[in-house]
Amino acid sequence: xxxxxxxxxxxxxxxxxxxxxxxxxxxxxxxxxxxxxxxxxxxxxxxxxxxxxxxxxxxxxxxxxxxxxxxxxxxxxxxxxxxxxxxxxxxxxxxxxxxxxxxxxxxxxxxxxxxxxxxxxxxxxxxxxxxxxxxxxxxxxxxxxxxxxxxxxxxxxxxxxxxxxxxxxxxxxxxxxxxxxxxxxxxxxxxxxxxxxxxxxxxxxxxxxxxxxxxxxxxxxxxxxxxxxxxxxxxxxxxxxxxxxxxxxx
Amino acid sequence: xxxxxxxxxxxxxxxxxxxxxxxxxxxxxxxxxxxxxxxxxxxxxxxxxxxxxxxxxxxxxxxxxxxxxxxxxxxxxxxxxxxxxxxxxxxxxxxxxxxxxxxxxxxxxxxxxxxxxxxxxxxxxxxxxxxxxxxxxxxxxxxxxxxxxxxxxxxxxxxxxxxxxxxxxxxxxxxxxxxxxxxxxxxxxxxxxxxxxxxxxxxxxxxxxxxxxxxxxxxxxxxxxxxxxxxxxxxxxxxxxxxxxxxxxxxxxxxxxxxxxxxxxxxxxxxxxxxxxxxxxxxxxxxxxxxxxxxxxxxxxxxxxxxxxxxxxxxxxxxxxxxxxxxxxxxxxxxxxxxxxxxxxxxxxxxxxxxxxxxxxxxxxxxxxxxxxxxxxxxxxxxxxxxxxxxxxxxx
Numbered sequence: 001x002x003x004x005x006x007x008x009x010x011x012x013x014x015x016x017x018x019x020x021x022x023x024x025x026x027x028x029x030x031x032x033x034x035x036x037x038x039x040x041x042x043x044x045x046x047x048x049x050x051x052x053x054x055x056x057x058x059x060x061x062x063x064x065x066x067x068x069x070x071x072x073x074x075x076x077x078x079x080x081x082x083x084x085x086x087x088x089x090x091x092x093x094x095x096x097x098x099x100x101x102x103x104x105x106x107x108x109x110x111x112x113x114x115x116x117x118x119x120x121x122x123x124x125x126x127x128x129x130x131x132x133x134x135x136x137x138x139x140x141x142x143x144x145x146x147x148x149x150x151x152x153x154x155x156x157x158x159x160x161x162x163x164x165x166x167x168x169x170x171x172x173x174x175x176x177x178x179x180x181x182x183x184x185x186x187x188x189x190x191x192x193x194x195x196x197x198x199x200x201x202x203x204x205x206x207x208x209x210x211x212x213x214x215x216x217x218x219x220x221x222x223x224x225x226x227x228x229x230x231x232x233x234x235x236x237x238x239x240x241x242x243x244x245x246x247x248x249x250x
Numbered sequence: 251x252x253x254x255x256x257x258x259x260x261x262x263x264x265x266x267x268x269x270x271x272x273x274x275x276x277x278x279x280x281x282x283x284x285x286x287x288x289x290x291x292x293x294x295x296x297x298x299x300x301x302x303x304x305x306x307x308x309x310x311x312x313x314x315x316x317x318x319x320x321x322x323x324x325x326x327x328x329x330x331x332x333x334x335x336x337x338x339x340x341x342x343x344x345x346x347x348x349x350x351x352x353x354x355x356x357x358x359x360x361x362x363x364x365x366x367x368x369x370x371x372x373x374x375x376x377x378x379x380x381x382x383x384x385x386x387x388x389x390x391x392x393x394x395x396x397x398x399x400x401x402x403x404x405x406x407x408x409x410x411x412x413x414x415x416x417x418x419x420x421x422x423x424x425x426x427x428x429x430x431x432x433x434x435x436x437x438x439x440x441x442x443x444x445x446x447x448x449x450x451x452x453x454x455x456x457x458x459x460x461x462x463x464x465x466x467x468x469x470x471x472x473x474x475x476x477x478x479x480x481x482x483x484x485x486x487x488x489x490x491x492x493x494x495x496x497x498x499x500x501x502x503x504x505x506x507x508x509x510x511x512x513x514x515x516x517x518x519x520x521x522x523x524x525x526x527x528x529x530x531x532x533x534x535x536x537x538x539x540x541x542x543x544x545x546x547x548x549x550x551x552x553x554x555x556x557x558x559x560x561x562x563x564x565x566x567x568x569x570x571x572x573x574x575x576x577x578x579x580x581x582x583x584x585x586x587x588x589x590x591x592x593x594x595x596x597x598x599x600x601x602x603x604x605x606x607x608x609x610x611x612x613x614x615x616x617x618x619x620x621x622x623x624x625x626x627x628x629x630x631x632x633x634x635x636x637x638x639x640x641x642x643x644x645x646x
Contacts, residue, residue, distance in 0.1 A: 037494070087267050091386040101630045103586025106619040109603045113369070113612035189484035193590055196607050206490045210593055215494045215513060222490030226483040233482045 010242075013235040020231045024051040024224060034216045044216040046205035051224055057119075058201035058228060061191045065123050066184045069130035073183075074176065077138025078164065089139065099132045104190040112197055122199030126190055130183035137179025141172030174244035181236045188229045202228055268383060269321060269336060275380030276317040276343060280310060283373030286354050289422075291365050293611055298371055304354035313350070313377070316343050320384050337398060340385035341405045347377045349412055355420035367422035367613060423616035434602075438621060441598035444591065445584040448520050452527025452580055457573065459528070460535025470536065477529040485522065485587045489594045492518035519596035523587055527580035534576025538569030571641040578633030585626045589618070599625075 027045070034044035046054075080088045108125045115121035145168050153163040195203030205221030208214075284298020285305065301310050316339055323335035355368035411417075418424055427434055463470025480488075497513030500506060511517040542565055550564045592600025602618030605611075 088271075091268055091383055094382075094386045098627065101582055101623075101626050103582075103589055103622050103626055105586055105589045105600065105603065106622045106626075109607065109615050109619040112607060112615055114372070117607075117610070185482055188482075189486075192484040192486045196593070196604060203484075203486055206486055207593070209490075210514075215497060218490045219494050222487040222493075225487035226491060229482045229484055229487070230479060 010238055013231075013238045016231045016234055020227055021052070021055075023227070024055055027051070030220060034220060037219075038216040041214060041216050043214065045220055046208060046217050048208070049200075049204070051202075051205075051220070054200065054202050054204055055224065055228060057199075058188070058191055058225075059232075061119070061123060061126060061194065061199060061201055062184060062187045062232070065126035065130055065187055066180065068127045069134050069183055070180050073131050073134030073179070074138050077135050077142060077176075078169075081139055081142040082160075092135065092139065096132045096136045099129075100136070102129070104129055104186055105193055108190055108193055108197060117198040119199045122191065122194040122197055126187045126194075129190065130187050133179040133182040133186070134176070135179075137175050137182075138172065141175030141179075142168055144175065145171050174240070177240045177243050181233070181240055184236055185229065185233055188225075188232060192225050268386065272340070272380045272383030272386075273317040273321040275383060276320075276347075276377045277314055277380075279373040279376035279380075280313065283376060284371035285373040286351060286358070287369050287371040288358055289367045289369075292367055292422075292613060293609070296369075298373075299354070299358065301373055304358065305350045309346075309350050309353075313343065313346055316346065317380075334398065336384050338401065340381045341401075343381040343384070344378060345405070345408055345412065347374055347381065348409075349417060350374075352412065352418040352421055355418075355422075359420050367425065368420060369422040369613065369616075422613040423620065426611075426613040426617045434617070437598055437601050440596075441585070441588050441600075441622075441625070444516060444519060444596060444598060445523065445581070445588040448523030448588075449527045449577060449581050449584050451520070451524040452531055452584075453577055455524070456528045456531030456576075456580075457535050460532045460573075461539070463532060463536050464539050474529075474532060474536070477532055480525050481529045485526065485590045486593065488522040488525065489518055489591060492521055493594065496521070514595040516596050518594055519588070519591035523584050523591070526587060527584055530576040530579040530583070531573070532576075534572050534579075535569070538572030538576075539565060541572070542568045567641060571637040574633055574637040574640065578630060578637070581629045581633060582626045585622065585629055589622045 027050070030051075031045050035041075038044055076092070079085045080092055107129045108122065111121040111125035115124060149167060149171070150163060153167045158166065191199065191201050192203035192206070194201055195207045202221055202225040205217050206225065207221075209217030209219075209221060280301040285301040286299050287296045288299055289296045320336060320339040320343065323332070323339065351370050351374045359366045359368050419428065459473055463473050483491075493513040496511060496518050500512040500517075503511075546568070547560060547564060550560045555563065588596070588598050589600035589603060592598050592604055599618045599622045602614050603622070604618075606614030606616075606618060
């Protein structure tokens with residue numbers, strides 16, 4: 001990474017987020033456009049819930065699951081890269097690499113027989129699935145810190161905890177953040193399908209439109225969900241580049 | 251696999267820690283969690299049955315002693331013995347647990363309750379995970395033993411036998427399968443056809459786009475950032491976005507509508523799945539060709555090779571493993587997204603998943619979800635092997 005992202009402005013993501021919120025709030029505008037596109041339909045917008053509520057549900061689903069996945073993933077990642085936990089690295093490697101192969105929709109579907117329908121099972125499925133990239137990247141990031149740097153830290157009289165907090169973690173942050181972003185982007189997509197297990201969110205109008213064969217409502221949901229993903233991704237990218245900062249990421 | 255740079259070697263002292271955890275994970279759930287779950291009918295509420303009640307005393311004792319044996323044999327002694335012991339015992343354990351789950355299902359459902367559904371409970375799942383944990387640390391080392399390779403094939407053969415001999419037939423989701431095996435095969439074929447054709451189309455467009463991106467840096471970064479943005483869009487949203495335009499296309503061109511192009515069905519699914527496969531393929535084509543050492547290409551042209559020969563005989567083979575890794579990522583992703591495409595009427599395994607969700611029938615959900623997972627894992631494994639065979643280069 002040769003760019004110095006701290007100098008870039010944070011205006012663009014903020015602008016995107018504001019614009020997106022405004023777009024969701026502009027209900028008469030949606031109605032007008034969709035009525036123009038689908039003149040034969042009696043109902044052209046989703047009426048059971050406002051788009052802003054659905055986007056909020058979606059955001060909570062994604063943020064809470066990603067936050068839990070980040071906390072647990074980083075903790076496990078730290079534990080298994082310590083001297084006493086190293087033996088578990090191959091097992092975790094195997095489990096996470098198989099786990100990442102699991103299709104997200106299958107994870108969501110598998111949550112239902114064991115946990116039932118609704119918001120919480122969806123949250124749990126997103127959390128478990130989101131754990132994989134965070135854990136994997138935490139281990140990769142911590143493992144890629146050169147042994148020379150660790151020796152230098154120890155030579156300066158740092159205790160293992162200090163070395164972890166002041167040297168290893170800061171150096172691993174860009175890689176860990178990459179994992180968090182991957183996990184959040186997958187969560188946004190999976191949360192959309194969460195509507196099929198009754199989790200609400202921006203998938204709800206799409207599913208409802210598909211069931212009632214109303215392409216206008218499908219389009220309204222699809223546009224909102226697509227922009228949601230793009231805006232959130234750009235915000236996360238910004239956070240990622242701010243955290244990796246002007247220092248050399250490797 | 252083995253993505254992590256350091257730490258795959260096991261310290262002799264710590265070896266038994268993974269094995270300890272694994273064997274505890276086999277033993278404890280046998281007593282703490284339900285081994286199988288019984289429902290009186292397909293959709294009635296479940297109740298758990300413990301291991302001793304489900305299998306009887308003797309099988310539980312055998313499984314426990316196998317786990318104890320793994321603990322003692324694999325934890326101590328010379329490395330070779332440990333590897334062979336944990337590799338062998340873990341697989342026997344895995345088979346024994348699965349076999350007993352099938353057998354308990356038969357025992358419980360056949361005489362008393364003909365409509366009962368028995369599924370694998372959390373106790374059995376955790377015990378299977380435990381035996382996988384015992385297996386995991388020795389996998390790489392044990393592969394070097396000649397005899398062990400035969401044993402591995404034996405393991406897969408036994409696994410296949412367990413399923414095809416009918417030993418697992420009373421496990422609920424296999425019952426669901428037997429009730430609709432004809433349609434299952436049809437949807438499976440549809441699933442494979444849709445995802446593989448989309449990835450092929452992705453390769454046919456993504457590979458040339460990757461080559462273009464290599465020649466022209468500015469155009470290249472534009473292509474990649476566009477593909478990146480498209481990749482971010484949730485699959486269900488992209489399917490939804492394509493419905494209206496494709497419905498319009500079908501209305502305007504009846505000839506296209508007659509071959510099945512329409513707002514719902516295979517057309518939007520195929521298009522969206524192709525779009526999703528682009529990014530990994532383009533990215534990996536670019537990195538595959540850019541990691542080639544320029545001196546090799548120079549040597550080739552020094553030998554009098556033409557541009558075309560250089561490309562086909564030098565660059566392409568060298569870049570192939572990385573490009574294939576891109577195809578692998580696209581393939582795994584497409585298999586998952588094809589399941590979602592059932593929502594827009596494209597068929598496939600998602601058909602069972604969403605029908606099962608609609609009817610609140612867990613077995614039907616599993617009938618769709620488990621094969622989807624197996625397909626994804628098989629595709630992942632297959633492309634890794636293919637990359638291994640085709641080139642000695644980095645597969646990542």
